[in-house]
Amino acid sequence: xxxxxxxxxxxxxxxxxxxxxxxxxxxxxxxxxxxxxxxxxxxxxxxxxxxxxxxxxxxxxxxxxxxxxxxxxxxxxxxxxxxxxxxxxxxxxxxxxxxxxxxxxxxxxxxxxxxxx
Amino acid sequence: xxxxxxxxxxxxxxxxxxxxxxxxxxxxxxxxxxxxxxxxxxxxxxxxxxxxxxxxxxxxxxxxxxxxxxxxxxxxxxxxxxxxxxxxxxxxxxxxxxxxxxxxxx
Numbered sequence: 001x002x003x004x005x006x007x008x009x010x011x012x013x014x015x016x017x018x019x020x021x022x023x024x025x026x027x028x029x030x031x032x033x034x035x036x037x038x039x040x041x042x043x044x045x046x047x048x049x050x051x052x053x054x055x056x057x058x059x060x061x062x063x064x065x066x067x068x069x070x071x072x073x074x075x076x077x078x079x080x081x082x083x084x085x086x087x088x089x090x091x092x093x094x095x096x097x098x099x100x101x102x103x104x105x106x107x108x109x110x111x112x113x114x115x116x117x
Numbered sequence: 118x119x120x121x122x123x124x125x126x127x128x129x130x131x132x133x134x135x136x137x138x139x140x141x142x143x144x145x146x147x148x149x150x151x152x153x154x155x156x157x158x159x160x161x162x163x164x165x166x167x168x169x170x171x172x173x174x175x176x177x178x179x180x181x182x183x184x185x186x187x188x189x190x191x192x193x194x195x196x197x198x199x200x201x202x203x204x205x206x207x208x209x210x211x212x213x214x215x216x217x218x219x220x221x222x223x
Contacts, residue, residue, distance in 0.1 A: 035212060044217040045152070045160065045203050062118060095159060102148035102207045103165035110159055 002026040004096055004108035011114045012086050020111045022079040022096030029077035030054045033099035036070060036081050039110075040092040050099060051079060086115045121206055121215035128221045135191040139204030139215045142185060148207040149187035151180060154217075155200045163202075164189060196222050 007021040022034065036048040049060040051070040058070040069082040079096055094111050097104035121141040129135040139149060149167050152160035162171050164180035167187065177192045191198055199222045204215040 037214075044201075045154075045214040047205075047212045047214055050212065097160075100162075101166060103150040103162050103205070104152075104160075104212075105162050105165065105171065107159040107161075 002098065002106045004098065004106055006094075006096060006108040006111045009112040009114070011116065013117055014086055014088060014115055016086050016115075017082060017084040018086060018113055020081040020083075020094050020096075020113070022081075022108050024077045024079070024098070027098075029072075030074055034070075034072070034079040035097045035099055035104055036079075037095040037097055037104070038064075038092045039095065040089075043092075045095075048081075048094075053079065083113070086113075088115050091115045119206060119211050119213050121204055121213055123202075123204060123215040123218045125216070126219045126221065128223060129191075129194045131196060131222055132193055135194045135198070135220060137189040137191075137202050137204075137218045137220065139187040139189075140185055141187075141206055141213075141215075144185050144187055144206055145183045146208075147211065149180065149182040150205050150207055151178075151187075151189045152203045152205065153198075153200045154203065160203065191220075194220075194222055198222060 003025045005023045010018050030053050035050040038046045048064045051058045067084050071080045096108040098106040151164040153163050154160040163178045167182040168180045179190045201217045203217045
């Protein structure tokens with residue numbers, strides 16, 4: 001069965017960096033792109049962009065350029081989201097979600113990133 | 118940038134039909150999908166490619182998409198259907214979410 005297992009919650013200080021992992025299993029990792037989605041506390045879902053897991057080529061949505069980096073390690077079927085120069089407004093749950101047939105068909109459990117001094 | 122509009126909240130009585138709408142420019146030219154999210158949980162796909170149900174999703178969930186509006190219909194709504202519902206527009210360059218609708222079953 002398809003599973004996306006994300007790394008655990010993180011508490012970071014402003015200006016620090018964080019790297020969230022998303023380990024895939026139950027399917028061929030490189031056959032589906034991976035999307036990243038942010039959900040701020042009490043807010044809706046926000047698509048951040050996606051990464052071609054075959055080529056490693058990322059696409060970022062406006063508002064998620066510069067400090068956000070998507071990457072993959074195909075040897076361990078894992079996608080990564082790195083955020084640098086963290087700000088308080090980056091506090092959110094970050095989800096990885098598999099790019100399926102016209103949808104995000106499988107989601108990770110989410111990783112809470114809290115930015116606080 | 119592309120935008121989708123959903124009503125913030127919808128209320129329905131148990132056993133009745135709930136209709137949740139999602140509006141966007143020429144949305145019918147794209148695929149629409151819908152997610153259910155309960156508090157503290159990850160979103161779950163309930164409709165993809167406008168009207169298809171993933172395995173395990175009850176038949177009471179159905180979808181349509183035409184013109185500028187996609188609709189999620191829940192027939193015979195149950196208390197367990199109370200949740201936030203998000204639409205998403207899908208094409209080669211777009212994966213935009215709507216703002217979400219909170220469905221209350223009372």
